[in-house]
Amino acid sequence: MIIKLMLLMSLILTPAPNKEVPKSIYQFKVEDLSGGQIDFSKFKGKKILIVNTASKCGYTPQYAALEKLYEKYKGKLVIVGFPANNFGAQEPGTNGEIETFCTKNYGVSFPMAAKISVKGDNIAPIYLWLTKKKYNNFQDSEVKWNFQKYLIDEKGNLVHVWMSSTTPDDAEVIAAIEK
Numbered sequence: 001m002i003i004k005l006m007l008l009m010s011l012i013l014t015p016a017p018n019k020e021v022p023k024s025i026y027q028f029k030v031e032d033l034s035g036g037q038i039d040f041s042k043f044k045g046k047k048i049l050i051v052n053t054a055s056k057c058g059y060t061p062q063y064a065a066l067e068k069l070y071e072k073y074k075g076k077l078v079i080v081g082f083p084a085n086n087f088g089a090q091e092p093g094t095n096g097e098i099e100t101f102c103t104k105n106y107g108v109s110f111p112m113a114a115k116i117s118v119k120g121d122n123i124a125p126i127y128l129w130l131t132k133k134k135y136n137n138f139q140d141s142e143v144k145w146n147f148q149k150y151l152i153d154e155k156g157n158l159v160h161v162w163m164s165s166t167t168p169d170d171a172e173v174i175a176a177i178e179k
Contacts (some may be wrong), residue, residue: 019125025156030115033099048152052118053081054090059147063106065168070110079110084118104151120142
């Protein structure tokens, strides 16, 4: 009886997670760099490539390949960049500075979210969804560095995770997009 009571008390006293995580990628609405909103429900029927980005990283030139990919597959693919300062303080800028950098240096026209955290205590709910199997029904993963890539299929299922060293124009990425 005491064990049951202790178990019940532990369930009652266990704090609820402070971040609500939608069940579907299409339920996410996130702020963009200019203060508007990116509504993932508008991407139904398209593949979505989500990338955590940074302006002062060795992988930053991947912005150019991401933009080419976006232009080539615009009818079937949406790319969403998520600037984050989690690795080596390589994204120190404000949202406005990031937007200017991306446009001026790489001609980025794909949606760019407002700066977030992609790991740790302040992880954004969308990255909880991307990195936890209990939400994405695919796999647990950890964001290891800037420019890690997550591919979601046309039905909203997470289907691939690529590390930073896999470039956007890698044959495996292209094959997954064309599938």
